[in-house]
Amino acid sequence: MWRHRPIARLFLAAGVIGLLSSMFAVPCQQAGRIPLIHLTDLYDPPQDPDDHIDLATIVALPEFDLQGVVLDVTDRFLVPAPIGYDIARAPGLESVARLGRIVGRTIPVAVGPRHPLRNPNDTAADRPPSEQVGIAFLLELLERSPQPVMISVVGSARALAAAYNRNPQLVRAKTRAVLLNAGSTAGVKREWNVGLDVHAYVALWRSNLPLRWYPCATDRGAFDPAHVHGTFWRATHARLFAGLSEPMREWFREAMLATPRLAGGADGGARAGEVTWEQELAQERNLWATISLTMAAGRVLARTHDGWRFVTASEVIGQETWPVRLDSIRAEVDPAGVVTWHTVPRADTTTMLFARQPGGGYGVAMAEALNALLCSIGRPTEGERATQVSGTPKS
Template sequence: MKIPLIHITDLYHPPQDPDDHFDLATVAALHEYDLLGVILDVSERFLHAAPRGFDISRDPGFVPVVQLASLLGRTITAALGPAEPLKHSGDTASDRQPREKAGIELLLSLVRSSKQPVTVSVVGSARVLAAAFNLEPDLLRGGIKAVLLNAGTSAGGHDEWNVGLDRMAYIDLWRSGLPIHWYPCANEKGAFDEAHQRGTYWRATHGELLHDIPAQLEAWFRYALTGSNRGDILHALDEGGKGYVWENILHEKRNMWSTASLIAGAGRMLARTPGGWRFVASNEAQDSECWPMSLEPIAAGISDAGVVDWQPSTEPAVHRIFKRQEGRGYGAAMTEALNALLRAMECHGEKLR
């Protein structure tokens, strides 16, 4: 039976950070998941051009979701969440515009209608999930199997990016009692440490990640990475595109954090096969060399400043924290495995090449 998944992502077009496109493609490529819906976790300051906003004008990422649904030949339900942080602990966001409450309502509806407890992946802020919990705590306590939380720092007082998007929501989520599988985006050295045992961070060039992937999937990434303003968003996926702009983009590096959570949530491992590093189902990786990864039980609490205080637990615990074998080779292995996953992705029900 497939794993019912709700994916909460700070996905925009043009991208604010294109790692969210790679995360969405990863979810779509993992056949273990039944993707119930995508909830767009946007922040007001990234929707508007400066000086009102952060830099340039963006839209919530409905376009990449629709494009990907077309490539897969399936429906992907999507809705928008609140664009401003929660105002206080227990905030249900009930005073927001109807379109911003749609994401909260979608999450509740999907949990309510699922025949089994769902997994929720959070690769941006905790706003949508926290507001939904504040609105219907009993439903979510009984209906969520695990929260794949990509946020926060495993040590030190660093103000990690996703926490900063909505600190109150992060605090409310940790205090909710929901089962958090915690994949910290930073540690005592910051958010860009490729070697740390608690670190999820790795990076690769676009060229390494997109090498020899199906043509239409490459077009999907190209539409995003070039910030295309073409209105014929589906025809754009049927056309090739090269040239110096695209070649320059392929040489750019992409910072990645959330991949480990999505792979582990699907029950896969990072294993060396005769063909190279791959994301392999756990029951098929027993005789392979694996990059050790685990989720360790912890006792955890959170301060009013949004700092998680945790200790390893020898008892069964509702919260777990990511751990992996140290070493910078992790990034090279993840790069090879993610590229292989994307190369094998099926579009329109069959491989394009």
């Protein structure tokens, strides 16, 4: 069942006419699956294609019931240089809609506010209608949910922080956990996602929501592949996309080839160059959020007879695994977004910090396992294949 709500007026005001049916429809939840709302800075063309990979990871995990996507946009990526970052981008509505067609369902999606919060208590209620949509959509999904929802954050926390500031009781009651992919475990250098909206990041840490913190940087920076608290890993596109179904290969291809390579950096004076798919496959992709999603789904990174895979707990008996865990911590955040923390007994807190067995082989295992997961999208299930062979129509 899909129900249309009064927030449709906000979507019309935002000028997103063509995708209204997917944007303000609120889906029924599927029994036995984890309801999840995904907040992502996904653009068309991508500002960083890791966001497309993260969204694909979610739809590949059958444990999740994706309730909706809030596109976390920031003004400087929506306008061209020299005012903006490099080229003008659009919120990733088209990419979300195309992925929905591949997996055979509508993925509700809305666009969040494009300007940072003015302070950690900002509700963003005084923004124009175009900046209200994502916040209203998030609150609507939470209000309608019969059970607490998992919220994954892979950009800024702007829409979630504003929603919390408007209705903290609702957000607390309906949030199962926040998968926070942002910040640094140490040091004063501001991590990318925090820099998108530092006030939103501070607001989230002060909210008392149950946080599962997957930091994108450590005391060694954002690109350390071996740190005990590091979520970072890297692989080539050729490794990640090998053997994809034709629809998924085209989905990634359309997204990535729409992004021109800029010679000389993003200084506004660079010229865009044409890139072939073969050249794109040779590019390396930095990734951080994968482990937050697979852990939230209850998957374990294990070496099977087919290689490294994200398997269910029942499948892991007798297999080598890459140890990962969530440590209970107590943390404080300063106005600049610097978090200080220490471990505590689990009963004393709802805030947890990711940890793993350190070592550089982590990235190799993650790449192999994620590729296998992505290869499952866009292909018929065993039941569908049996139906196709027998010719019996599906009920």
